[in-house]
Amino acid sequence: MDRVLMKGNEALAEGALIGGCVAFFGYPITPSSEIAEYMARKFPLLGGTFVQAESELAAINMVYGGASTGARVMTASSGPGISLKSEGISFIAEAELPCLIVNVSRGGPGLGGIQPAQSDYYQATRGGGHGDYHIIVLAPSSVQEMMDFAITAFDLADKHRTPVMIMAEGTLGQMMEPVEVRPKVTEFVDKPWAIGGCKGRKPNIVNTLHLDPDFLEYRNHVLAQKYASIKAQEPRAENFMTEDADLVVVAFGLMSRIVKKAIIEVRKQGYKVGLIRPITLWPFPAEPISQAAEKAKLFLSVEISMGQMIDDVRLAVNGRAPVEFYGRIGMVPSPEEIGREIMAVAQKEGLK
């Protein structure tokens, strides 16, 4: 299969089309606008739907509507826009509608900056909106994964009837790498719950209001069971040079690749360092980290934030080793910088 040089955002959009996406609803925001622009060019030619909504708030509600028909639909935005979508995401999760939400993440809080960041981790993995719910969160680290995860996201969304978020640092959306274009998805699950006209069946209702307190509790238990099932089946992570590692770095997204380069250089200096890269941020892959905690002497969470994923690393390590943090804001740190930090931390703990 020939490789095509593609921008991350465009690879993701193309992946969604390959995965059977028929509608995009969104609003321009740096650094995700290219996804909207790609869909604006393609959908008129393919017969799908592109709508530039009046706001991100309107867009997520268009997604709610589109998803309720059983169609594969998506939206894309960045920090401030995802915040606007929080109410809608809570609704979609409770209504158990599948959809894809993309966060090409930038620095915050507030209007923040347009440089890449990973500081929406809490927002993504703790639901983001009100109430007891979760969404599946995937973190790609390459342009190829931007395409592949878009396809996977729709499959997971349909399988579990839940919103799926792809969270990628802004840089990943902007950079170009060769991509193997995947074959079109042709198999889709049935959706008997969808609305679309009740001919030949009892009417379907899509709602999230449950005034009866017992029923509300019941609904929360239903959702909790679903999340338990997702936690059992779907955590994904990658282990890199962890077999003999004294120091295990945990990092996700493009950041994880920078860490890999740093680790390769640092190993030349005699340090035994490895990386565990969460691919699903929710459900968090606690298992490989817990296993590594049997042997490793130190964990280092490296994030483009003030430290959010470190909470989940600490939970997985469960007190068996110290967990340190290194992070930057407003830029992706270089492999040279990460290498220096790894060695400094390792030396401090007497690991060599």
Add this chain to the structure above:
Amino acid sequence: MKTVAQRPQSLTEVKTHYCPGCTHGIIHRIVAECMDDMNMRENAIGICPVGCAVLAYDYFNFDMLEAAHGRAPAIATGIKRILPDRCIFTYQGDGDLASIGMGEIVHASARSENITVIFVNNSIYGMTGGQMAPTTLLGQVTTTSPYGRKKEDTGFPVRMAELLATNEGSAYISRVAVNNPANVIKAKKSIKKAFQTQMNGLGFSMVEILSTCPTNWGLGPVEALEWLENNMIPYYPLGEFKVKEA
């Protein structure tokens, strides 16, 4: 030597980041001149948008506030209710005012908030790279209407001045353009009248200013001014749509 022209006091000396030929420069200047003429610099509070003018707080020489996208009229409300004797204005583009901020602007006008809105309409989204705006004309090519805006697909461009003029709460609504010197002079007069409306406590005022975006229209600065005259003015007529006398 007599000074015949100088930088308005209400503008800072910071070099702006606007593109060559962008009319934000002209608009900033005439707003600042109004502030100077009316001796209001120290009484003024401006609220800038998310858009190319997001850094306007560095260019105006008085108190300035940054707003989330579209929310400036609500923020202006919060300030004006607490400090009713100040001159409060928002400075917004078409995404900020007519798209995400549509709810806020309609209600600020309906509530007759005593604020002034400077609405820069260049029928495109500048800062984010040239996407379609609610004010984009039919047939106009943008990055999210790559085959030209079609009414079957996305309806019709919004005429904000006419829309808001129908609200009883609107006290002064006008549309001007800055495509030639005569129009720039008229635009400044209208902006002054809007500020006067606010200071006289008459209610909500807005001046919609037809402007250019050479970079995203793909035209040179002079061609862009011609494009404005030939394409925007026919659809967005100039004039005063609501005038409440004192």
Add this chain to the structure above:
Amino acid sequence: MSSEQQVLFAGFGGQGVLSMGKFLTHAAMGVGKNVSWLPAYGAEMRGGTANCLVTISDGEIYSPLTENPATAIILNRPSLDRFESKIKPNGTLIMNTSLIDRPPVRKDLCIFQMPVNQIADEHGGSKIANMILLGACIQKMTLVTVEQTLSLFELIFAGKKPGVIDKNKEAFLFGVDYAARNW
């Protein structure tokens, strides 16, 4: 990893710096390498700074960014001020003297200079300035050969009018020749 090379292109927004990097990325991919192209720019639509880093490797590319590129192609003075000190020791600096009014400070770099804007004005206009510089760079660097690049023009410029491709090829070869004679 020693097969990995990184080239920084830096100039001002609107100067075509990002396109130059894309061209090199396409060319390297066309000869079967692993590649990545990483842009960086400010919020302004024009002016401001723009740069991109191209990584070319026979193996897997882990990091598409670096603090210290081995080669830097600098198109204006502010970019030289910003990046000169970051180039790897004994690295390569290619500079556009039309828009850079000082000599480099570092003594360890291999330095190649071209008055790109002046040459472009004399030979077809500013639109092909970047192509001229690219020709010179590709002639000098060992990332892809001139022959390989020429054979990829049709692919890289797919969809553009034939006149455009010819014009760019001509500019490219002019740059190749300039480097062969002067660098």
